[in-house]
Amino acid sequence: MKGDEDAGQVFSNGHTTSSNRSTPRKSLHTALNGNTSTLNGSSPTVKNGPIKRISAIQSATYRGHDREEVVRILIQGLLDMGYSDAASVLSTESGYELESPSVAAFRSAILDGNWSEAEAILLGSHRLEQAPGLHEDDDQYGEGLVLAEGADRGEMLFWIRQQKFLELLEQRELGVALTVLRQELTPLGQDIHQLHALSTLLMCPPEDLRTKAHWPGTVEESRKMLLQDLSRSIAPSVMIRDHRLAELFDQVKQNQINQCLYHNTSIPPSLYSDHLCDRDDFPSRTSFQLEDHTGEVWHVQFSHDGSMLATASQDRTVNIYDTVTFKCLHILKQHNAEVTYVAWSPDDTKIITCSQDCKARVFDVETGRLHVTLEHQTVDSNYGITAAAWGPDSMSVVTASHDRNSQLCHWNLLSSEPERPVHVWPRGFRVQDVAITDDGHWLVALDPQNIIRVFDMHTYREEPPIKTSGKMTSISLSRDGSTVLVNLAIGEVHMIDLATRETVRKFRGQKQGEFVIRSCFGGAAENFVVSGSEDGKIYVWHKENETLVETLSGHGPGQGGKECVTTVDWNPKDAGMFASGGDDRKVRM
Amino acid sequence: MGLTYNVYLNSAKIFGCKNCKTHLADFDDIISRNFRGQHGKAFLFATVVNIKQAEAMERNMTTGRHIVRDIKCKQCDETVGWKYDKAYEASEKYKEGKFILESELLCTVT
Numbered sequence: 141m142k143g144d145e146d147a148g149q150v151f152s153n154g155h156t157t158s159s160n161r162s163t164p165r166k167s168l169h170t171a172l173n174g175n176t177s178t179l180n181g182s183s184p185t186v187k188n189g190p191i192k193r194i195s196a197i198q199s200a201t202y203r204g205h206d207r208e209e210v211v212r213i214l215i216q217g218l219l220d221m222g223y224s225d226a227a228s229v230l231s232t233e234s235g236y237e238l239e240s241p242s243v244a245a246f247r248s249a250i251l252d253g254n255w256s257e258a259e260a261i262l263l264g265s266h267r268l269e270q271a272p273g274l275h276e277d278d279d280q281y282g283e284g285l286v287l288a289e290g291a292d293r294g295e296m297l298f299w300i301r302q303q304k305f306l307e308l309l310e311q312r313e314l315g316v317a318l319t320v321l322r323q324e325l326t327p328l329g330q331d332i333h334q335l336h337a338l339s340t341l342l343m344c345p346p347e348d349l350r351t352k353a354h355w356p357g358t359v360e361e362s363r364k365m366l367l368q369d370l371s372r373s374i375a376p377s378v379m380i381r382d383h384r385l386a387e388l389f390d391q392v393k394q395n396q397i398n399q400c401l402y403h404n405t406s407i408p409p410s411l412y413s414d415h416l417c418d419r420d421d422f423p424s425r426t427s428f429q430l431e432d433h434t435g436e437v438w439h440v441q442f443s444h445d446g447s448m449l450a451t452a453s454q455d456r457t458v459n460i461y462d463t464v465t466f467k468c469l470h471i472l473k474q475h476n477a478e479v480t481y482v483a484w485s486p487d488d489t490k491i492i493t494c495s496q497d498c499k500a501r502v503f504d505v506e507t508g509r510l511h512v513t514l515e516h517q518t519v520d521s522n523y524g525i526t527a528a529a530w531g532p533d534s535m536s537v538v539t540a541s542h543d544r545n546s547q548l549c550h551w552n553l554l555s556s557e558p559e560r561p562v563h564v565w566p567r568g569f570r571v572q573d574v575a576i577t578d579d580g581h582w583l584v585a586l587d588p589q590n591i592i593r594v595f596d597m598h599t600y601r602e603e604p605p606i607k608t609s610g611k612m613t614s615i616s617l618s619r620d621g622s623t624v625l626v627n628l629a630i631g632e633v634h635m636i637d638l639a640t641r642e643t644v645r646k647f648r649g650q651k652q653g654e655f656v657i658r659s660c661f662g663g664a665a666e667n668f669v670v671s672g673s674e675d676g677k678i679y680v681w682h683k684e685n686e687t688l689v690e691t692l693s694g695h696g697p698g699q700g701g702k703e704c705v706t707t708v709d710w711n712p713k714d715a716g717m718f719a720s721g722g723d724d725r726k727v728r729m
Numbered sequence: 730m731g732l733t734y735n736v737y738l739n740s741a742k743i744f745g746c747k748n749c750k751t752h753l754a755d756f757d758d759i760i761s762r763n764f765r766g767q768h769g770k771a772f773l774f775a776t777v778v779n780i781k782q783a784e785a786m787e788r789n790m791t792t793g794r795h796i797v798r799d800i801k802c803k804q805c806d807e808t809v810g811w812k813y814d815k816a817y818e819a820s821e822k823y824k825e826g827k828f829i830l831e832s833e834l835l836c837t838v839t
Binding site for chain 2: 436438454480524526542544570572588589654655656706
């Protein structure tokens, strides 16, 4: 890294001297800069003086930071914010340029669609032709742009030529496009699959071209995207990543949030001071108790807008509360057995309840009326419905059961026969808990033994499953759908990344073994992980650093003489409120 | 108590409660078929699932004195067999901690 930066400095210094010494170079220089901002156009001429002043007066570092790095990032930041005059003044005074002329030329070549020029700069041949063997010290000219570690020049060429090809296609210059494909893209020997995909685009009607090629709206946008892709492969010291200053600030803020144990606000921290949340803002006291249930409370769930709370109980009822007044809005009594699960539709107009009587029921939240009863078709009706998950349209729902012959059913409430499933997954496993990502693409199903099954909701096809180390009791998704939380019967909560399938965090401390215990993400920015426990306490961990933030006393002993917090849920809109349900028949806020 | 779901076994042949078909034991886990209960033929298992255990009591059996407790189906409370807590005869010690399910009170579920 350091070596690269030094090289960059030598490069720009060498360049300025050369531009003053040799006339052929200078003309080339202005030609290259023709299209860039005033900053790049004006700086080379006034550069030599300031450089000397720096070495005389100022040290090479700024409080331990590389002066060139800091100044260049500042220049970029100023330009980003629209202070182009200030940026050029800074550049003049410091003697550092945001980008070397060749990078500027490369950028403008790409954005103007000047492909041969761009390729030439990338490969360095441009220089060789026009200024053969002029300077020994700037040998990078011969090699083209300095690339990032591990970047592949061939791949970058491929991207450029692919853009050229696609643009030709869009102009309906099919013959030229075909020549580009045959004579420029194919010989590069890059991604064969991509080549095939590109060749099929030749046949594609122009109106489908953009979607099929995953192309953004306009030529300008797609060029910008290409430039972004390319810039990732160019050494960061030569071409600074876009919006680097903002990126650094983001990192600082995220880091402060990660360090802040009781962080529970969605307002981003200020840059002026170090950020720290007060413990008093953390909801650690019971503010309200709901005591309407006559049986153990097995599941609590806030509506998506946070205005209502649904509680499911052993006493065969589901209660819906207003979360401001805590008045009970509805008591849903139609169940013939214990209710183990409730789920709000994404638009909060409907709620589905899952009961041990082998039926799932959809209720209208406004009226509290039973909308439809769903029943898995199976050989013997001995299996309760364990869980349900809504599709993003609030009209389709997937229900889960322990029944090996009919474990997952997909229903459409809009169809003429809503009681008939639109899809039944092939038999052969059991499901205890399900969740669907907010975009409706992925279904995650918990096979209680030790497998998390992932299904594509568009094709119903199963992805490779995720194996865990032991028996699991519940699953919950993060808001962005990228990670899941699973409770393991050995007394751990694991956070698993759905993309990499790795367990990224482990939270320990809660007691579990016999019963179904549920957990969830919580807090304003989902900074916490909360879980119930078989010792009657509620465990709260910091999501990023796995620290146990709080152990709150939750629920007292129930009829069985045991104290157990079965379920927790954090209000998605009011970060200062979460609910828990347990053996003592109460719901605490 | 907390919420508990019944444990479901996954083998090809499973013994369930005759009354409610709740899974009780895996056919392949039988240790011995050479037992007799109140209702005739009975099987010895090392592990059974979804049962509740009653109070321990001393009982004189054909093979001698034992401390046993009845076991019931967790789902429907039907007695399905018993568990050996303690055997006094040295030759019967192997039964300690193991379970008897009576064939007559079982059904096979798939």
